[in-house]
Amino acid sequence: MNLETRYRRLLAVYPARHRSAYADEMVAVLMDGARPGQRLPSLREAADLLWCGFAARARARRAVRSPDPARREAAAIAGLIGAVMLAAVAVRRLYLASSMGFAEGAPVRDVAVRALVWTVVAVLVLVGLRRSAAALAVLGVLVEAAAIVVWLPVEAFRPIRMSWALALSLLTAAFLVVARRARRPVLGSVPATLGLRRAPAGARGRVAVLLAPLVTVPVAQPVLETVIGIHTAPAVTAGIVLADVAVMVGLPLLALGLAVAARRAMADLRLTRTGVAGHAPAEQGRGSQHSR
Amino acid sequence: MLPRMTEAPMREPTFLVLTALAATPQHGYAVIEDVARMTDGRVRLRAGTLYAALDRLRSDGLIEVDREEVVQSRLRRYYRLTGVGEQRLAAETARLHRQATLAESRLRTRRTPGEAFS
Known part of the structure; x- marks a missing residue:
């Protein structure tokens, strides 16, 4: 499994709407930031993705629950x-x-x-x-x-x-x-x-x-x-x-x-x-x- | 939740992202590098944080998509500041400026404990 696939796996924590809007772009940014030859996502990058992904998920759920x-x-x-x-x-x-x-x-x-x-x-x-x-x-x-x-x-x-x-x-x-x-x-x-x-x-x-x-x-x-x-x-x-x-x-x-x-x-x-x-x-x- | 007021202080990543987009439209990775440069490497935005800020700024209408490019089969989306974004950034800059001026003037009039007794 290469780095890009690993990053895409991590992005799965985001809600679908966010993924369809930003996943490709975020993978590009993550790959731009990778060191040459890097095979694993850096720990801090992974932690940040998980944290922000779950936050986005919680936000999406709140938005669904509260009608306009x-x-x-x-x-x-x-x-x-x-x-x-x-x-x-x-x-x-x-x-x-x-x-x-x-x-x-x-x-x-x-x-x-x-x-x-x-x-x-x-x-x-x-x-x-x-x-x-x-x-x-x-x-x-x-x-x-x-x-x-x-x-x-x-x-x-x-x-x-x-x-x-x-x-x-x-x-x-x-x-x-x-x-x-x-x-x-x-x-x-x-x-x-x-x-x-x-x-x-x-x-x-x-x-x-x-x-x-x-x-x-x-x-x-x-x-x-x-x-x-x-x-x-x-x-x-x-x-x-x-x-x-x-x-x-x-x-x-x-x-x-x-x-x-x-x-x-x-x-x-x-x-x-x-x-x-x-x-x-x-x-x-x-x-x-x-x-x- | 309280409605976001125009006077509410901006979080630092938000402020830095808006500042990075103020002069010219940039794509995500360019924003990260620009912010690192502006802060002498003190702030290095992570992708998750950056896109949380970009998504919120977009839905608040402070930034918008300028154009999209595909470079080496990778998507690069350029963002630019909107009129509203420009106003918000100007207002936040003025607020920070006022605070800095205030602190400066207070520091100038500060007396050392020795002076108070003399």
């Missing part, structure tokens, strides 16, 4: 809307229960916890404590699941009837986990989250894309109940569970896919329109010259 700011802000806004939706539903149910006069005791305890958790999540997003918001949202998913489980003994259809709550909380938690790295750590992000104007370019379109599955979930619930005939079904069968998963996963995914396609189509449209606009002044200029 526009996507993060869009996820934060979509997550906020999801949390508000979940809080609103729970608060409304709490209000109805209290106005009907049986607010005390167990029947509404789960609703109260849900209302509290999602309200706090929304507030945390608003004040920019994104990490805490993400953590609490994940806890919120567990609370929603628990709120279903505690009713299971008295209501076998509870998981089916409450599928939307679980789906909505999962989506919200997922958005907030994506958004967990705050652009500004504290109160400063309130205007950024509220005022879409100040969000980074491209966030607005992305919010629309993320909202599509979010608003589809409440629509999917009655669809599901119609499909399985929930009012006449005697018991929860495997078929019903399958239909539940298919509808609650399928419809939001479909909505997401359509929204992504619509956004792409609109971006193409904008591109052609600016293309036309770019040509227009020149043609106008020519037109006026002709008229003279």
